[in-house]
Amino acid sequence: MERYIHKVRYYESDAMGITHHSNYIRFMEEARIDALDRAGYGFEKMEADGVSSPVVSLSVNYRRPTKFQDKISIELKALDLDSVKVRFAYKMYVGETLVCTAESTHAFYKNGRPLPLSQLYPELCEKLAAEQ
Amino acid sequence: MERYIHKVRYYESDAMGITHHSNYIRFMEEARIDALDRAGYGFEKMEADGVSSPVVSLSVNYRRPTKFQDKISIELKALDLDSVKVRFAYKMYVGETLVCTAESTHAFYKNGRPLPLSQLYPELCEKLAAEQ
Amino acid sequence: MERYIHKVRYYESDAMGITHHSNYIRFMEEARIDALDRAGYGFEKMEADGVSSPVVSLSVNYRRPTKFQDKISIELKALDLDSVKVRFAYKMYVGETLVCTAESTHAFYKNGRPLPLSQLYPELCEKLAAEQ
Amino acid sequence: MERYIHKVRYYESDAMGITHHSNYIRFMEEARIDALDRAGYGFEKMEADGVSSPVVSLSVNYRRPTKFQDKISIELKALDLDSVKVRFAYKMYVGETLVCTAESTHAFYKNGRPLPLSQLYPELCEKLAAEQ
Numbered sequence: 001m002e003r004y005i006h007k008v009r010y011y012e013s014d015a016m017g018i019t020h021h022s023n024y025i026r027f028m029e030e031a032r033i034d035a036l037d038r039a040g041y042g043f044e045k046m047e048a049d050g051v052s053s054p055v056v057s058l059s060v061n062y063r064r065p066t067k068f069q070d071k072i073s074i075e076l077k078a079l080d081l082d083s084v085k086v087r088f089a090y091k092m093y094v095g096e097t098l099v100c101t102a103e104s105t106h107a108f109y110k111n112g113r114p115l116p117l118s119q120l121y122p123e124l125c126e127k128l129a130a131e132q
Numbered sequence: 133m134e135r136y137i138h139k140v141r142y143y144e145s146d147a148m149g150i151t152h153h154s155n156y157i158r159f160m161e162e163a164r165i166d167a168l169d170r171a172g173y174g175f176e177k178m179e180a181d182g183v184s185s186p187v188v189s190l191s192v193n194y195r196r197p198t199k200f201q202d203k204i205s206i207e208l209k210a211l212d213l214d215s216v217k218v219r220f221a222y223k224m225y226v227g228e229t230l231v232c233t234a235e236s237t238h239a240f241y242k243n244g245r246p247l248p249l250s251q252l253y254p255e256l257c258e259k260l261a262a263e264q
Numbered sequence: 265m266e267r268y269i270h271k272v273r274y275y276e277s278d279a280m281g282i283t284h285h286s287n288y289i290r291f292m293e294e295a296r297i298d299a300l301d302r303a304g305y306g307f308e309k310m311e312a313d314g315v316s317s318p319v320v321s322l323s324v325n326y327r328r329p330t331k332f333q334d335k336i337s338i339e340l341k342a343l344d345l346d347s348v349k350v351r352f353a354y355k356m357y358v359g360e361t362l363v364c365t366a367e368s369t370h371a372f373y374k375n376g377r378p379l380p381l382s383q384l385y386p387e388l389c390e391k392l393a394a395e396q
Numbered sequence: 397m398e399r400y401i402h403k404v405r406y407y408e409s410d411a412m413g414i415t416h417h418s419n420y421i422r423f424m425e426e427a428r429i430d431a432l433d434r435a436g437y438g439f440e441k442m443e444a445d446g447v448s449s450p451v452v453s454l455s456v457n458y459r460r461p462t463k464f465q466d467k468i469s470i471e472l473k474a475l476d477l478d479s480v481k482v483r484f485a486y487k488m489y490v491g492e493t494l495v496c497t498a499e500s501t502h503a504f505y506k507n508g509r510p511l512p513l514s515q516l517y518p519e520l521c522e523k524l525a526a527e528q
Contacts, residue, residue: 015145021319022289059323154421187417191455279409
């Protein structure tokens with residue numbers, strides 16, 4: 001899948017001069033939204049379809065600090081597309097260095113009922129699977 | 133009016149080790165919401181009344197830097213209550229030191245029509261006037 | 265241990281009208297800093313001692329959405345105080361409802377060397393252990 | 397001057413479904429840093445030169461709300477380059493619509509002494525002047 005780039009902003013760095021750890025959760029969201037968007041399944045479409053998608057859980061491993069102006073390139077994989085809990089796995093790099101790995105789990109609700117993504121949007125799942 | 137206290141969070145400081153200047157706009161909102169809330173005119177009430185209140189403009193003068201753990205105490209004054217544009221004036225202190233002064237202007241809409249706050253909520257305006 | 269309270273700010277809610285999930289990582293930091301502070305081992309002391317403490321990893325389970333004005337009360341436990349990786353476990357409540365559970369892992373470095381917290385600050389560890 | 401583009405993130409929208417007003421101050425910083433960076437006078441250079449540059453004041457006029465996914469294009473002008481207080485003026489557009497205008501004032505300190513930018517970095521000022 002095409003990597004998403006986040007360039008670290010000045011206001012994302014903290015008093016230690018490094019990217020505050022809470023911001024990586026936002027970079028994960030940016031990469032996820034970007035991938036769904038490029039596949040044609042952006043927020044507007046899901047909203048129009050009556051689909052909501054809460055974050056169920058996440059985990060993050062911080063391997064190397066990053067700092068202002070770093071270009072964090074994020075590799076995203078979608079997993080468990082047949083389950084009611086889709087997982088996204090993230091590898092974040094600055095240059096060749098792996099700086100952070102993470103996972104997030106998401107449910108997809110339509111009319112208040114959780115559905116596997118493969119049932120809700122089979123075409124999206126084919127696209128996601130083909131890319132990785 | 134009773135002063136509102138914001139204790140600066142670690143994640144609100146930046147790479148220079150001071151409170152990032154964008155956060156003061158958030159402190160202003162906190163102080164404003166707190167004052168309206170204590171007067172009995174919180175977001176829930178306004179929402180229930182069909183009242184929305186966009187920020188029209190703001191200005192901020194940064195006098196002294198603040199940092200992590202500082203207790204910023206905010207003095208708030210409501211002005212121009214008879215106008216369709218209410219002004220709030222802010223003086224922010226750490227101890228006795230004036231660290232920041234600011235103003236923000238707000239419109240109050242009911243059913244899509246801008247109204248003077250004194251017409252919309254006369255009792256609130258009396259409370260605000262009495263306190264300052 | 266005394267619970268830490270975070271009242272959700274307007275600017276912490278997102279377009280779905282709920283607290284954006286990235287903010288819980290900031291609430292965890294607030295609770296952690298508050299506990300160390302109350303025990304007399306705040307950032308200033310650690311900095312003066314040449315101690316730095318990066319976040320190594322974290323995991324979060326979102327159980328119920330929260331929203332603007334909710335008072336999130338956070339129960340904190342410190343674990344593995346004899347290891348070079350201290351774990352903090354968090355239970356977050358709104359009223360009696362468990363809304364979020366989380367864990368974070370931290371290293372403590374002195375002069376570039378990782379040390380168990382029980383070796384670095386034995387008194388702090390006794391206080392943390394006594395409270396929970 | 398080349399316009400800077402900020403695409404509004406999901407986490408930058410608030411419970412009203414619009415971009416939270418505090419974020420525009422961050423977009424202003426992004427545009428300013430980007431312009432200085434492209435001119436070859438980024439943070440690293442200034443830091444290496446012992447130059448610090450605090451924000452002195454700012455003002456913002458919110459004309460139209462923006463929302464998630466909007467591409468805000470920011471036109472920047474540097475003014476008063478011969479003064480110890482440099483002003484930056486911002487015009488923000490979504491498509492052809494002017495959504496926000498703003499100004500910020502900055503001091504430039506070298507070795508604790510405020511200097512006009514034209515004295516500190518004459519070449520930068522020529523570049524800034526030539527572009528607008």
